[in-house]
Amino acid sequence: MTRMTPSEAFVETLVANGVTTTFGIMGSAFMDAMDIFAPAGIRLVPVVHEQGAAHMADGYARVSGRHGVVIGQNGPGISNCVTAIAAAYWAHSPVVIVTPETGTMGIGLGGFQEANQLPMFEEFTKYQAHVNNENRMAELTARAFDRAMSEMGPTQINIPRDRFYGDIDVEIPEPNRLDRGPGGPRTLDAAADLLSRAEFPVMVSGGGVVMGDAVDEAVALAERLGCPVVNSYLHNDSFPASHPQWTGPLGYQGSKAAMKLISQADVVLALGTRLGPFGTLPQHGMDYWPKDAAIIQIDADHTMLGLVKPVQVAIHGDAGESATALLERLADRELACDATRDERAERTRAEKSAWEAELDEWVHETDDFSVEMIEEANGEEGSWLHPRQVLRELEKSMPPRVMVSTDIGNINSVANSYLRFEEPRSFFAPMSWGNCGYALPTIIGAKAAAPDRPAVSYAGDGAWAMSMNEIMTAVRHDIPVTAIVFHNRQWGAEKKNQVDFYGRRFVAGELEGGENYAEIARAMGANGVRVDQIDQVGSALESAIDAQMRDGVTTVIEIMCTKELGDPFRKDALSTPVRHLPKYKDYV
Numbered sequence: 215m216t217r218m219t220p221s222e223a224f225v226e227t228l229v230a231n232g233v234t235t236t237f238g239i240m241g242s243a244f245m246d247a248m249d250i251f252a253p254a255g256i257r258l259v260p261v262v263h264e265q266g267a268a269h270m271a272d273g274y275a276r277v278s279g280r281h282g283v284v285i286g287q288n289g290p291g292i293s294n295c296v297t298a299i300a301a302a303y304w305a306h307s308p309v310v311i312v313t314p315e316t317g318t319m320g321i322g323l324g325g326f327q328e329a330n331q332l333p334m335f336e337e338f339t340k341y342q343a344h345v346n347n348e349n350r351m352a353e354l355t356a357r358a359f360d361r362a363m364s365e366m367g368p369t370q371i372n373i374p375r376d377r378f379y380g381d382i383d384v385e386i387p388e389p390n391r392l393d394r395g396p397g398g399p400r401t402l403d404a405a406a407d408l409l410s411r412a413e414f415p416v417m418v419s420g421g422g423v424v425m426g427d428a429v430d431e432a433v434a435l436a437e438r439l440g441c442p443v444v445n446s447y448l449h450n451d452s453f454p455a456s457h458p459q460w461t462g463p464l465g466y467q468g469s470k471a472a473m474k475l476i477s478q479a480d481v482v483l484a485l486g487t488r489l490g491p492f493g494t495l496p497q498h499g500m501d502y503w504p505k506d507a508a509i510i511q512i513d514a515d516h517t518m519l520g521l522v523k524p525v526q527v528a529i530h531g532d533a534g535e536s537a538t539a540l541l542e543r544l545a546d547r548e549l550a551c552d553a554t555r556d557e558r559a560e561r562t563r564a565e566k567s568a569w570e571a572e573l574d575e576w577v578h579e580t581d582d583f584s585v586e587m588i589e590e591a592n593g594e595e596g597s598w599l600h601p602r603q604v605l606r607e608l609e610k611s612m613p614p615r616v617m618v619s620t621d622i623g624n625i626n627s628v629a630n631s632y633l634r635f636e637e638p639r640s641f642f643a644p645m646s647w648g649n650c651g652y653a654l655p656t657i658i659g660a661k662a663a664a665p666d667r668p669a670v671s672y673a674g675d676g677a678w679a680m681s682m683n684e685i686m687t688a689v690r691h692d693i694p695v696t697a698i699v700f701h702n703r704q705w706g707a708e709k710k711n712q713v714d715f716y717g718r719r720f721v722a723g724e725l726e727g728g729e730n731y732a733e734i735a736r737a738m739g740a741n742g743v744r745v746d747q748i749d750q751v752g753s754a755l756e757s758a759i760d761a762q763m764r765d766g767v768t769t770v771i772e773i774m775c776t777k778e779l780g781d782p783f784r785k786d787a788l789s790t791p792v793r794h795l796p797k798y799k800d801y802v
């Protein structure tokens with residue numbers, strides 16, 4: 215036992231957990247602990263808005279596999295984080311949110327910045343600790359760090375501000391990290407039997423492969439099976455795109471090759487994926503999910519097994535460990551699909567090249583609304599670019615080892631088909647939370663964790679304006695990134711629903727302020743470039759990446775796009791409007 219203050223115990227527990235970077239905005243509530251961050255080797259990156267800080271912690275965690283830490287002033291500084299913690303929850307990110315609270319002698323009296331801070335995060339955390347007694351500061355802080363890793367999601371440590379003071383005798387707990395296993399022999403044997411009988415197995419490689427650092431194991435198992443591999447939705451970095459068996463992502467605006475191939479599967483091997491419902495919705499007019507296929511699902515979180523789709527075999531295991539255990543079981547065994555290895559490889563190759571050719575030719579959208587918007591743009595001053603064409607050019611100019619974050623919006627969603635990665639921990643999207651304003655702060659956090667990797671964010675103009683203030687964080691604190699803004703002067707993704715279901719009655723859908731985001735970027739101290747010629751897109755990205763990696767310069771590339779719109783998020787959730795009251799009769 216060592217005598218220290220609770221502030222020291224808190225900071226020493228962070229040190230024991232390897233924390234070197236935290237994100238937030240300073241405040242009196244935790245100033246006594248913050249005062250000793252520097253001598254403890256901890257940097258607090260001061261952000262513009264706490265939502266940005268929590269997204270940065272998420273990006274930092276997703277790239278590094280270590281904790282992302284966010285801290286703020288009690289009350290408003292903490293409530294500002296809720297949206298981003300929800301996003302981290304759905305990304306299974308080990309984010310620890312430190313929430314200093316009103317002092318114990320004031321809570322309930324309606325003083326200043328007072329709130330019950332546990333209910334706010336209840337739904338979006340895996341564990342919440344409340345420091346009810348300062349003697350428990352290290353114990354509870356350590357548990358929050360342990361649980362973020364073992365439960366793969368955000369945890370909260372809530373500290374009444376007076377609990378930072380006093381004298382305590384304490385031992386700082388050692389971090390307690392799980393050693394995850396492959397699952398039990400009964401289910402592994404059953405899976406091996408099923409795989410050995412499969413005629414056309416297909417692997418879905420999911421987020422668990424990324425988070426479990428299991429790409430090599432996934433590749434080895436896929437190679438033994440000779441099967442096509444699809445990425446689960448928004449996990450495009452879960453299998454190397456240059457691999458001949460990679461076929462691209464499922465889900466919204468995903469790969470037709472992946473969808474056509476999985477539709478033929480008799481056995482689906484879902485490795486490290488919860489098979490989230492949004493990620494397997496029909497796309498491109500195809501209801502591709504193979505309803506009669508037997509599913510083997512492997513997940514480190516047993517509550518995900520069989521949750522969304524009925525499965526034949528459910529393995530509660532770590533993606534890499536389970537893949538290795540299956541490979542061992544299949545190594546010397548003759549598989550039914552061995553006989554058709556070459557024929558299946560050829561089918562995979564043919565579907566991929568058909569999809570690539572289609573993407574090459576798919577320069578713009580061809581629905582009535584889009585065609586009108588393209589024609590209208592031709593009559594206007596300036597040259598507006600087709601989003602798909604821009605996305606293809608950006609894809610071609612992506613540097614090796616790039617990390618990309620995307621936002622929520624129509625163009626960002628179309629980007630799904632054009633985002634390919636060679637290594638895991640490279641692609642960050644707001645996942646099932648789907649909040650606009652995600653991409654920029656998240657990539658700043660990712661860059662803070664991996665300064666040697668190029669960092670690129672994508673956002674539509676609407677989502678960009680929600681989050682662009684964090685450019686100041688990138689500039690002030692030397693965390694250089696390259697941000698692409700698709701300027702189409704509308705909240706396009708939602709407008710698409712008004713096109714399809716609401717007779718083009720565009721309520722609140724336009725963003726026609728004539729903003730110049732390149733100029734705004736320059737005013738914030740970054741480099742700003744406006745691109746309105748297709749042959750400048752690739753070179754603009756390449757120079758910005760050079761400036762980022764060589765000179766530490768942040769660049770905003772504003773790309774002027776037409777108002778054309780790709781397929782909507784979902785066709786299943788909306789229906790044709792019905793109005794009963796006479797005054798609304800035309801609104802159908």
Ligand SMILES: Cc1ncc(C[n+]2csc(CCOP(=O)(O)OP(=O)(O)O)c2C)c(N)n1
Binds near residue numbers: 622674700
């Ligand atoms: C925080 C938040 N607010 C609102 C929405 C609803 N929403 C989804 S996409 C979208 C439009 C995005 O517009 P923009 O960023 O300009 O991209 P575009 O669709 O035009 O490509 C909106 C408002 C959301 N997902 N998140």
Ligand SMILES: [Mg+2]
Binds near residue numbers: 675700702
């Ligand atoms: Mg827009």
